[in-house]
Amino acid sequence: MAGCSQPADPALHRQFFALGTLVDLTIYGSAADTAERAATDIEQLFTRRHADWHAWQPGTLQATNRQLATLEGFPADPELLPLLRTANRLSRLSNGLFNPVIGKLVALWGFHSDERPDGPPPDNDRILELLRQNPSVADIALQDGQLQSRNPAVRYDLGGVAKGYAVDRGIELLQSHGIDNAILNAGGDLRAIGHHGDRPWRIGIRDPRGPGVLAAIELGDDESVFTSGDYERFFDHDGTRYHHIIDPRIGYPADTVTSVTVIHTDAATADAAATALFVAGPELWQTIARQMGIRYVMLIDHNGTIHMNPAMQQRVTFDTAPADVRLSKPL
Numbered sequence: 001m002a003g004c005s006q007p008a009d010p011a012l013h014r015q016f017f018a019l020g021t022l023v024d025l026t027i028y029g030s031a032a033d034t035a036e037r038a039a040t041d042i043e044q045l046f047t048r049r050h051a052d053w054h055a056w057q058p059g060t061l062q063a064t065n066r067q068l069a070t071l072e073g074f075p076a077d078p079e080l081l082p083l084l085r086t087a088n089r090l091s092r093l094s095n096g097l098f099n100p101v102i103g104k105l106v107a108l109w110g111f112h113s114d115e116r117p118d119g120p121p122p123d124n125d126r127i128l129e130l131l132r133q134n135p136s137v138a139d140i141a142l143q144d145g146q147l148q149s150r151n152p153a154v155r156y157d158l159g160g161v162a163k164g165y166a167v168d169r170g171i172e173l174l175q176s177h178g179i180d181n182a183i184l185n186a187g188g189d190l191r192a193i194g195h196h197g198d199r200p201w202r203i204g205i206r207d208p209r210g211p212g213v214l215a216a217i218e219l220g221d222d223e224s225v226f227t228s229g230d231y232e233r234f235f236d237h238d239g240t241r242y243h244h245i246i247d248p249r250i251g252y253p254a255d256t257v258t259s260v261t262v263i264h265t266d267a268a269t270a271d272a273a274a275t276a277l278f279v280a281g282p283e284l285w286q287t288i289a290r291q292m293g294i295r296y297v298m299l300i301d302h303n304g305t306i307h308m309n310p311a312m313q314q315r316v317t318f319d320t321a322p323a324d325v326r327l328s329k330p331l
C-alpha cells in the first residue's frame with residue numbers, strides 16, 4: 001500500500017467536536033492514506049472517551065461515582081483506571097488544589113452540565129456543607145485494580161485533566177501509525193510532536209481579555225501547552241463573574257487570576273497543572289509548579305500583571321510588549 005500513497009502536502013487537517021470542545025488535528029509530512037487512517041482513529045477515540053469520562057452523563061465514570069458513594073470496594077474499570085491513577089497522583093502533587101473529586105461542588109455551581117451555566121450562585125450554607133465533608137483523593141484506596149472510598153462526598157469530575165489525558169492517548173495513537181509530525185489541539189490546548197517541515201511548530205496563546213493572541217511560542221519536539229482561563233465557562237450575577245475553576249479550599253471560584261499557561265511534555269500533567277496553578281494564584285504558583293515538575297509557567301493576574309519564570313520568558317514572543325511583567329526565580 002505504501003507505494004501508492006502520496007505525501008500529504010502541506011498537511012492533513014481534520015476538525016470534530018468531542019470532550020465538549022472543538023478538536024483540531026494537523027498532520028504534516030505523512031503519506032495521505034496513513035494520515036487519513038490515523039485521523040479516523042483519533043476521532044473514534046475522542047468520541048468514545050467523551051461518554052466514558054463524563055461525570056454527568058451515563059457512562060463508565062458515572063457508574064464509578066455511584067459505586068464509590070456506596071463506600072464498598074469494587075473492581076475499577078480497566079480503561080478508566082490509569083486515568084484515575086494519573087488524576088490522583090497529580091492531585092497529591094498539587095496539595096489538592098487540583099482536586100478531581102470535588103464533583104459535588106462543581107455540580108452545585110452548575111458547571112457540570114453542557115448547558116451554559118447560569119446564576120445565582122449556590123447558597124453559602126450548601127457550599128460550607130460540602131467543604132466540611134472535605135472530599136480528597138486521600139479518601140480513595142486504589143489497590144490491585146480495586147477502588148474504594150471512605151468518604152461519601154467523593155465524586156470524580158475529571159474536567160480539569162481528561163482533555164489532557166485524551167490528547168496524550170491521541171498522540172500515542174498517531175505515533176503508532178508512524179506519524180512523527182502533528183499537532184493535536186483540543187479547544188486551544190494542545191500537544192505537538194516533531195516539526196512543521198523545516199521549522200518548529202509555532203502556536204499562539206489567547207489573550208484572556210481580548211479577542212486576539214497575546215503571545216507566540218515555538219515548540220520543541222514533543223511539548224504540550226495548556227491554558228486555564230476564567231473566560232471558558234462562567235456566568236455573571238449582580239456584576240460578579242463566577243467561573244468554572246473552583247478553589248477547593250473555599251468552595252468558590254478561584255479569584256486572583258485570569259489565565260495560566262503551562263508548557264510540559266505530557267498533556268495530562270500540563271492540563272492538571274494549569275488548573276492547579278490557577279487556584280494557587282500569584283502567591284503560591286511557584287511552590288506548586290516545582291512540586292508538579294513544571295518548568296514553564298505564565299500567569300496573568302487580575303491587574304493584568306504577567307507572572308513568569310525566566311525560562312518561560314525566554315520562550316514567549318509578545319505581540320505588544322506587556323506593561324507589567326513580574327519575573328519569578330527560576331523554577
Ligand code: ADP
Nearest residue numbers: 097098099100159160228229232244245246275
Ligand atoms: P478548561 O480547559 O475547561 O478551561 P480546566 O482544565 O481548568 O478548564 O478545568 C476546569 C474544569 O475542571 C471545571 O469545569 C470542572 O469540571 C473541573 N474543576 C473545577 N475546579 C477544579 C479543581 N480545583 N480541581 C480539579 N478540577 C476542577
Ligand code: MG
Nearest residue numbers: 160271272275
Ligand atoms: Mg486543566
